[in-house]
Every structure is written in structure tokens, then in C-alpha cells.
Amino acid sequence: MRERLVQARNLGLAYGFYFLLLAIVIVFTAISNSFLTVSNWTQIAIASTFLLSAAAGLTLVLINGEIDLSIGSIAYVAATVVFLTSDMPATVSIVAALLTGLAIGLFNGWLVAYLGMNSLLTTLGLMIAYRGVALVFTEGTVKQTGEGLALLGSVKLLGTIPAIFFVALAIVLIFQWILRGTRLGTYWLAIGNNEESARKIGVPVRRAKLAAYALCGISAAVSGTLLAAYLGEITTFTGRGMEFQAVAAVVIGGASLFGGRGNVFPGTLAGVLLLIVINNGLGTRGVSPFVYPFVAGSLIFLAIYLDAIKNRDVRSVS
């Protein structure tokens, strides 16, 4: 009997947020005529795209037991690069933006993995610094992207779903494969479990962490680039507050803030959808938009609380 309860609880801890997502979809469908419609789900797909593409990379860093709070600012810097290259062909803009993300990711990773700096405070500081750099170039005003990129941003697939959503989805799937299908991914999980043991056993800890940050930088840059392409312009709001939403989505999706466990697919994807669907559902019911931060914040708290409970169990066992 007691074992049953424990099993049920573990099941709840592991899959609780999937059930919650399902329940929320059902509730919103029941109480709102406009929720389960093609046009509304197209909206949800678009709104998910930017958070999803950034959260995918953050998942990898979190699995290493580290964090990158500068992802929102990296997205803004990448979007700024898109603006600076707006006279050039779209491909040049894209490549330049992604390379910028890669470079920043490598820098973050170097600070954390090689210099041993605390990732939370380091990337918190850099979050402000990177945003500052972008503001210097955009002068804090709205800028236009090149026409070619704006055109790409408006491409639709399968009827009404914008292509940019599939870009984000592709990143999720690729990162999931790297996590579970490659040596690098196994190293990340091992590092997140126990960095000291990983080092002793011969895992190249520093290089593996550097790679996670590099991919995280690229993933944040993709987010910024997609947003710029979709809007056809670069706003100063690009990526603002995204780091906390992304952390929430990743943790809701089952990754641990303590490292060592988590998945990009379906975990982080489900986490992002949950946040976005709640926001959207409240919107379609005409609930005041000021309610959303409270709901999202409570959800984040709940996710982190449950993460602590899960990890307390694991620690007391070992």
C-alpha cells in the first residue's frame, strides 16, 4: 500500500505537468469557443517559437548543473546584428547573427568552465552588459530588418503555420538527439550528476560544458533572429525577461536545477507550451493580462518546489 502511494507520487512528480497541460487544454476548450481553433493554435505556435528556441539550449546548460541568464540579451544582440546587416542578403544576416550567438556562448562557457566563475552571477552580470551593447547600436529605438529576412519570416507551411515554428521545433529535436544520442550528451548528464566523479573517471568536463554554452548561445541567437524575421523589425523588448520564462519552462519540463536530469523533447517543449497555453487561454477568456504574471510566477514556484522535493529524495537515498 505504502509502495503504491510512493509509486503514484513519483509518477505525479515525473509526469504531473503533462497532466496539467492536458487538463488546462481541456478546461480552456470547454469554457471558450475560440480556444480550440486553427487560428488560435497558430497564435500559440508563433508565441511558443521564440521561447522554445531559446529554452532548448538552456536545457543543455541546466543539465550540466549550470545556468545561463544572458540568453534574452544574446537574443537581442543577435537581432541587433540582423539590423546591422540589413543591407545585405538574408543569409548573411542569419549566419552573422548565429555566429554572434556562438561567440557569446563560447565566451560564457569559457568563463564558467575554464575560469571557474559562478554561472549564476556571471551570466546575470553579462545579461545586463550584452543588452547594453545592443542598446548602443540600436540607440534604444525600433529598427527594420532587411526585406529578404522579413519575407522569410512570413513563410507559412502546412496551410497556416509559420515556418519559424518548425525551425524552433527542429532545434528541439536536434538538441534532444545530441543529449540522448551522442557521447557529449552522456557527458553532460554525468557532469550534472556529479562533476567531481565525472572528472575522476575521465570525462572532459570543461570541453563538454563549453559545448553546452556554445549551443545555448546559438539557440538564443536563433530565437532573436526568428523574432526579428517574424516582426520585420527589431524592438528593444527582444528577449527581455525571456531568461526567467525559459528557466521556468525547462524546469517545468522536468529538468533539474541541480543538474543531471531532463529532456529537450518532450520535456522543455511541454514546459513552453504550458506557459504559452495558459497565457493564451486566459487571453481568449478576456481575463485581465495583469493576472498572467501571477499565474506564471506561481507555476514557476511550483516547478522549482517540486524539483527540490525530487532531489531531496535522491540525496537522502545516496
Next chain:
Amino acid sequence: MTAKLHMQGVTKVFPGVKALDDVSISVKSGEVLGLVGVNGAGKSTLMNVLGGIYRPDGGHIEIDGRRVDFARPIDADAAGIAFIHQELLYFPSLTVAENMFISHLPTGKLPFSVDKRAARARAQASLDQLGSGIRPTARMESLSVGEMQVVEIARAVAMGADIVIFDEPSSSLSIKEKEALFNIVRKLKAEGKAVIYISHFLDEIQELCDRYVVLRNGQLVGSGDIAEVTHDQIVEMIVGQVVTERAARTRRKGGAPMLSLEGIRREGILDGASLELREGEVLGLWGLMGSGRTELIRSVLGLDPMDGGRITLAIDGDSREVSHDELLERTAYVTESRRTDGLFLDEAIWKNISSTTLADYARGRMRVLDKAAEAGTARSMIDRLKIMTPDHHTQAAILSGGNQQKVVFAKWLNRKPDILILDEPTRGVDVSSKGEIGELVGALAEAGTSVLLVTSEIEEMVALADRVLVLRDGMIAAEMLGEDITETALMAAALRTEAAHA
């Protein structure tokens, strides 16, 4: 047949200590060698030399008759030597197969990819070889300690190790798991591996090993076939020729009961331990690592969970049941890890000494600390305990081990505790400080303090304790009084032998 592994005349010197002095051992393929000796006899140093962690200062290692030189642990790995450590390295959320091959994952068809099927198959093969039913896809965290150890052994087998070293492998295993471990060791032997088995338990050594080697004070003091030696003879080699008893000192009787523990239980660790500590006595808790001596103290003080039992304490002459906190308030606890638990290393000595009694120095409405008074206390403690330091402003980190330990004592004495608990009070402490600490403990007991002493140093126990309780498997197994407290008797008691009165 030449030996698989031969260590010839290995010597290792650390500043001030000869940890190994011309030690030679050899193991043949298909043979299990038992390595025994007390803590500090040199077993670990010898194995660290073999594992490439220390370079020997003299002597060399041969494998299959060829000289080898290990500069790093990886070199020992490559030579086919595998260590099964007491503390296992593992990754809880990864699978058994991933844990086994984390450093040698097989490559798949796609670039960078891992061939998980191959990893699983190889894991399965070596687990089968050991006759284990563990699934390669199971998460490591779902296994018991014993099963994790089997995984570690399977890893060694899969990596092609043909010299396997077990470092006290049975200390955290249940009886059933021990049996499984023994079977695996026998299997390894049958497959022609050379095995070195380190253990405190002579029963295990006699059951498993073909030959034995005894180390004492860094020297090889005995070796031979296990069949040709008795239990008692090994104990004697481990302890050394019975030291002519020091001038028999009078052992204190102790006064009224101070603290009594009844049926203290902790799931899987403590199984109903009871004891009574009297006023003005030094009560020794004796037992091997894992017998529950430190665990008992930690549970009683509320530092670890306690699943059952009663704690009764005499407060101002009245005995009553107390909570962990009430007990802690009247107790000074000198932990075994003074650098992490016992001291604020970066702070000055005077701040360390007053840290347990800050309320006594708080003055006035704002409760500001009276630094002059704190410094005064520190200076008098430095004099009283003969702490060797330039002055009381010196950082604790700079002091020697012995003087650091005296600062820990000073900090607790300052609180004038009723009960003083000492866990390995002289670990890493030089000989002269050891003597002074011993005298101090004696003086405190004379003055009426109740002292509970945990130590793994046999001489210390004999020298300090008035009464000794022997712990085994989380229970009090025996009590020794007065003249019965001898080195041989203690050793025998811990090793479960009948040779108590040699």
C-alpha cells in the same frame, strides 16, 4: 609460474613519516591475496602506489615479470589494474550501461553518436559473466549499494582488467549482498584474475583468500598461506608484540549517571544501541568503521535521523527525557573533521574560541560584543591549553593540526559543557599535542565532565578510556572494564574473535 603482479621493495616517505618501508608483495593469476592491517598501517599508501596516485621513493612494480612505471592513474588503468573503491563513483540518473562505459562509449554509425545497443550488449555480457541479474537499462539510482558495487566490478571486467583490487568492499553491504560479493570474487579467481582483497574482517579474509599479507607501521610483518595460520596469529601480527603494559593506571569509576541512551535505532544503521555515561568518566566507543560509532553520536545529537529510542539526561540532579536540542545545549562535540565542521579556518583564533558562547560577551541594550573580553578568554585558553601561536589574532588556518585541534577544544571548553563528545580527537595531530590533548581529557574527567570518546587508534583508547563499549552492527556487543582494556582485547573484539584474553 611467475607472479601476475609483483611489488618489490616499495618505500614511500611523507614529510616526517615513513609510510612504506621496503614492502614486497606478489599475486599470481587465479589467486586472492588478503591485505590486512590497522588504519594507518600503510595499506592505502601501498594501493595508491599501485594505482599510480603516488610515485614510490624506492622499489618498483612488475606485471607479468616486466617492470612498469605508473606516472598517473590512467597508466595503472591501461596496465589492467582496476580498483573497487569503498566510495563508488557513479551517476544516479544514468543507466547501468552508461555508467559502465561513460569513459569508453562505443561509437555508432552517425558521427558523434553513441551505439547504445552495443553498450548495452557489452554491459549485459560482463554482468552475465558475474552471474548478476542487473539490467543494463536500469537507472543507477534504482540499485542498492551492493548492486552498484557489482556494476563497478562489471565495469572492471569489461575494461579487461586482470588485476582487481577490493578496498574494504563489504563494509556497507548487507549479509546477502556480502554473499553475492564473495561469489563474484570467487568467479574472478576462477577466471584467472589476480585479486587483492583488503578487509578488516578476518573471517572474510579466511573465507576468501589464498594468501595473506599483514602490514604494520608501513612494514611487512607477516605473509603466507591462509591455511597455515590461525585467527589469533593474524591478530597478533596486526597489533604487534603485546606491548608491556604501561604502568597500570587507575581507571576512574565515574559518578552518578549523566546521560543514558536506550534502544537508539536508525533504519539500517543502528539497531537498538543503549548505554549509560556517568559523571567524571571517559567512556570509549570502540568498533570498526561502519559499526555505528559515529552514527550513534550523530543520531543522538539530532544531526542525522533517529527512528527510535530514548535519551535521558541529568539536569541539575534531575533525570528526565530530553530532546536533541536540549542535549546539544549541554554537550560539546569535537567532530572528526575539524577543518570542515570544527573551525572557521579563515577567522582569527579569538573569534573561533568565543564562537560557541557569543551571548556571554554581548553587552548593553544593543548586545554589542565585548571584543576585549573575547580576546581575554582567548589569551587565557591559549595559555591553559598551550596553543603554539604568535598571538590570538592568528588565523586558525595557519596553525598546525595539533594546535588547530586545541583551538577546537578551547572553543568547546569555553562553554563548560556537562558532556564532551570526542570523535577521533587526535587524527592528524602530532605526537606531543596528542599527549597534551590526552592529559587535558583526563583532567576534564577528573573535574567531573562526562567524556564520550570515539577513536580508531587503539593506543589512544587504551590510554584514555575508563570503560569501553564495543559496537558491532549498530548494537553494543560487549563492555570492557579496568584491566580488560588492552590492545589485543580491543582488536580481537572488533574483529569478532575469541582471542580476547591473550
